[in-house]
Amino acid sequence: MINEFCQGIDQFNQEDFYGCHDTLEALWMEAMEPQKRFYQGILQIAVGCYHLGNLNCRGAAILLGEGIRQIKDYQPVYESIDVSGLITQSLNLLKMVQQLESEKITDFVQVLKTAPIDYMNETCNEKIGRFPKIMRVDAGC
Numbered sequence: 001m002i003n004e005f006c007q008g009i010d011q012f013n014q015e016d017f018y019g020c021h022d023t024l025e026a027l028w029m030e031a032m033e034p035q036k037r038f039y040q041g042i043l044q045i046a047v048g049c050y051h052l053g054n055l056n057c058r059g060a061a062i063l064l065g066e067g068i069r070q071i072k073d074y075q076p077v078y079e080s081i082d083v084s085g086l087i088t089q090s091l092n093l094l095k096m097v098q099q100l101e102s103e104k105i106t107d108f109v110q111v112l113k114t115a116p117i118d119y120m121n122e123t124c125n126e127k128i129g130r131f132p133k134i135m136r137v138d139a140g141c
Contacts, residue, residue, distance in 0.1 A: 005039075005079070009134050012042070015113070017050035017131075038078055041070030042134070045090050049131050052112070055105050057097050064094040082135040089132035 004027050011020035021043055028039040044067030051059035068090050076084040093112075100108055112131055 008042070009081070009136070012046050013133050015049070015053075015131055017046045017053065020046040021050065034074075035079070037070050038074050041067045041074075042086075043067070044070060045086070045132065048090075049093075052093075052097060052131075053109060055109060057100055057102070057105055061094060061097050064090055064097065068094065077137050080136050080138050082137050085135050086132055093132060 004023055008020050008023035008027065011017075011023060024039050024043040024046065028036060028043055031039055044063045046067075048060045048063030048065075048067060051057075051063060068087055071078075071083055072087060074083045075087065076082070096108070
């Protein structure tokens with residue numbers, strides 16, 4: 001189970017959000033609480049990022065919000081994951097998605113995929129980085 005979880009985290013960090021979804025969904029379906037809700041939250045954030053990559057802002061906003069809600073009680077660290085950092089990054093992305101004008105979606109997503117960290121985005125007039133990353137706090141994976 002640990003290997004699959006680490007694989008899902010690697011897929012997330014490589015922005016293979018569809019693959020991450022498949023990997024973590026298999027874990028989520030078999031897991032018991034408290035891991036079940038944790039896996040579901042990360043899975044939902046991944047699917048939110050996947051939706052955004054496909055220019056579906058509404059789906060992205062819904063799933064980012066649900067994923068954040070699912071993992072908020074696991075802060076600051078759970079299963080060697082910096083949950084607080086993931087929430088911060090995901091909330092920042094969610095806020096920008098919610099403010100995004102529909103005609104600027106394509107440009108915004110391109111910036112997320114290619115810009116260096118702390119790129120000043122004219123679309124939202126805020127600093128953004130790339131898609132969220134899941135940081136490990138020890139060698140758990």
